Amino acid sequence: MKLTNLDTMEDRLELLEKTAKSFSDRAKEHDENGTFPFENFADLKKINYPALTIPKEYGGLGISLYEMVKMQEIIAQYDGSTALSIGWHMGITKHTGETHAWDESTYEKFTKDVIEKGALMNNAATEPATGSPTRGGRPETVAQETEDGWIVNGRKTFTTLAPILDYIGVSASIEGTDKVGSFLVRKSLPGVSVDETWDSIAMKATGSHDLILENVKLQKEDFLHYITPGDKGAQGWLLHIPACYLGIAKAAQKYAIEFALSYSPSSIQGTISDIPAVKQKIGEMELRVLEASTFLYSVAKKWDESNEDTRNGMKEELAAAKLLVVNKALEIVDLAMRIVGARSLSAKCPLQRYYRDVRAGLHNPPMDDMTIMALAGKSISKYA
Known part of the structure; x- marks a missing residue:
């Protein structure tokens, strides 16, 4: 049974809780060993959880914020690390679809991947030197424009879900300008790697490692939009x-x-x-x-x-x-x-x-x- 086939919030919450109960025993194991709960995400993908916040016009359910928050709370009662991790994907997918922040064809391709394969997404914005982007620091990650696209270099910290991400929204300063852009990076691209640095004693199973970008070549359409560091508005x-x-x-x-x-x-x-x-x-x-x-x-x-x-x-x-x-x-x-x-x-x-x-x-x-x-x-x- 998939969540996307159920008609009511109550039925969806019931199936999610039934699925998440097994996360509790695994939480102890992954916390003690510092490992990533791949099984939890496999279970969430089986019931099509990653697709719930995709707007209906793109094939998802377009669930309300209220329902998303309810679902995230349920997962957290069994494993906080899994809840916080999948929450970034759920929220970003919802926000991006509702605000039409990306080019429509780009978002449509992304959502198709989420619905059909359970592809996962998170943003990578924090850096060693600048800290949290909410403080307004300009990223040291640099995007250089070329004739046919972009070349991106940099290191991002606290990249939650790093072991299992498919898509990453990367903030980068655009070389030769005072502008900052957001770029869609596929983890499978050459030059993208993960440095397993996560050693926190809290939320140990979020896999929030460093993301390394070495001469990563992007297409023109991988540029998503300009951003102002620290200026987020109501989200x-x-x-x-x-x-x-x-x-x-x-x-x-x-x-x-x-x-x-x-x-x-x-x-x-x-x-x-x-x-x-x-x-x-x-x-x-x-x-x-x-x-x-x-x-x-x-x-x-x-x-x-x-x-x-x-x-x-x-x-x-x-x-x-x-x-x-x-x-x-x-x-x-x-x-x-x-x-x-x-x-x-x-x-x-x-x-x-x-x-x-x-x-x-x-x-x-x-x-x-x-x-x-x-x-x-x-x-x-x-x-x-």
Whole structure:
């Protein structure tokens, strides 16, 4: 059964959850070994998950942002690394199709590959010297224009999904100009390679290695569009990021409550779930889950129901959703570990992985400091 053959969101969510359950056991193995979960992506491709966000006019389902966020949260409850990784593909594919950011024939060829083969896409923008592109740094990766196309050279860091990507959107400074362009690079091209540098203790199975580009020859049509570093506007698709961390937090909540319901030390009657201090923490976890979920899904729903003008004014709201959800997720995991106690630090306990993984959210865009400054500016402008 494929997701693209199901008529309702409820049926699609049910099939996705059934598929993702096996990711949980694999998550422990890949985290411990620092390996990439190829099996998870094979399973997602079998149910045609990568094609869901392709607009209907190109053969996909064109699912809503709300549904995409729901799906990403479900995957994250079983494996945060897989959720964050596939989330980039899902979001970029959705955003590109809806905004018609690429030449139509280029996007059509790409989507055909996604639908028929499960091809995967991510952007590569961060570099060793410039850091996150959200800070506005000009890329050191250079694209040189030739008579029949382009030659690109450079190194990109944090290229999530690197072991399994088919397409990569690469930002590069255009030689001899002050412009920056986005280029579509096929990983199979000569000169494209991956340097396996990813050694993070969080999200270990995302395969976020360095991408190396050595005299990579591109066609004229591989130039996608000009970009302004740091100038992104409102991008609803980035809600896949907080959805991932909410999913991890819910996994931690579930583990802690099941532990509390089953753990009965000899010093008490019943289980520790009856102890007021433990109940207090369980209640605090639930409160934070409600806060994060309500904010995240209300923003996603507003995006789906809004016109272009309203969406363009949602940049700060979208950033605030990411900030709030990630920080609530951190608090939820911390409370879960306080319930479980010292056992939560055991290598056998998934809470220690959730703790490491959820902290990665602080370093996904947009950054907290930029969000707070943007919110301050928006608030001040109301009364200035």
